[in-house]
Amino acid sequence: MNLFSLAWTALCTAVAEVPDEDFEQPSGCTGWLVRDLVCHLVIDAQDVLITLVTPADTEPTVDAVTYWHLAETPAGEDPLEALIPRLAAAYGEPKLLKFHFDDVGSAAGRAAGLADPGALVSTRDEVLTVGEYLSVYVLEATLHHLDLIARLPSTxxxxxxxxxxxxxxxxxxxxxxxxxxxxxxxxxxVGTGRRTPTEAERAALGALAERLPLVLG
Structure with a gap:
């Protein structure tokens, strides 16, 4: 729970710090500008809010590790991913997108802080505890934080x-x-394909290099 709060707060702060003109910079997500990534983060925040108020009455089916599956769909070819740039462009001004993310992002952070970590919730047709679900978002938020600052070293x-x-x-x-x-x-x-390994890194990876990138879905 504490790690989620730390990761999520840092991400929200980083988004707030991005100058408006940098919303047109490429992000670390293939094919997405910074504005597109922030639009995706609005949806992530909504997902947190929805999941935390979707109780389940069956036993857990996944945990923070088995929740993830390794996808084969190349980045940018998922229908929802393809929709994101159009949604982001509809905001017009970066300040409106920032405001929306701050609004729902802050609410998601507060909701997580009030949630019972042992409670069972449902998302993506799976059941897991709140604690495990928020652990999923430690990885999600940290990766997207790296995506956000990929070309913004001052953030x-x-x-x-x-x-x-x-x-x-x-x-x-x-x-x-x-x-x-x-x-x-x-x-x-390197593990998620956001950067190509150098020759030395590939050698250090050994057999694992052949399994990369790990595309999380």
Missing amino acids: TEPPAETLAAARASLESIAGTPFPASFSDRTALL
Whole structure:
């Protein structure tokens, strides 16, 4: 729960710090500008709010690791992903998009803080505890924080604690650790295909290099 609050607060702060003119810069998500990414984050915040008020009365079917599946759809080809740029453009001005994300993002953070971590909730036709669900979003928020600042070096970095937690989650999903020589940021970027590994990094990855990138769906 604390890690979610840390990751989510840092992400919300980073979005608020982005100058309006930088909303037209490319993000770390293939094919998306910063404005498109922030529009996606509005949907993420709505997802958190909806899930936290969707109780389940059956046993958990997934946890924070098994919630994820490795997708085969290339970035930008999912129908919802393709819709995002059009939605983002409809806002017109960056300040309107910032305002909407601040509004729903703050509400999502407050709702998470009030939630019972042991309560069962339902999302994507799966059941898991609130604590496990928010752990999912530690990885989600940290990756998108890195996407946000990919070409904006002056913007606040993700906290070290959430980078480490996100790396641990990705290693659990992969079923194997990344090389100890990799920083947490490098493991996340290379592991999810946000950056191509160097020759030295590929050598350090060994057999794992053939399984990358891990496209999380």
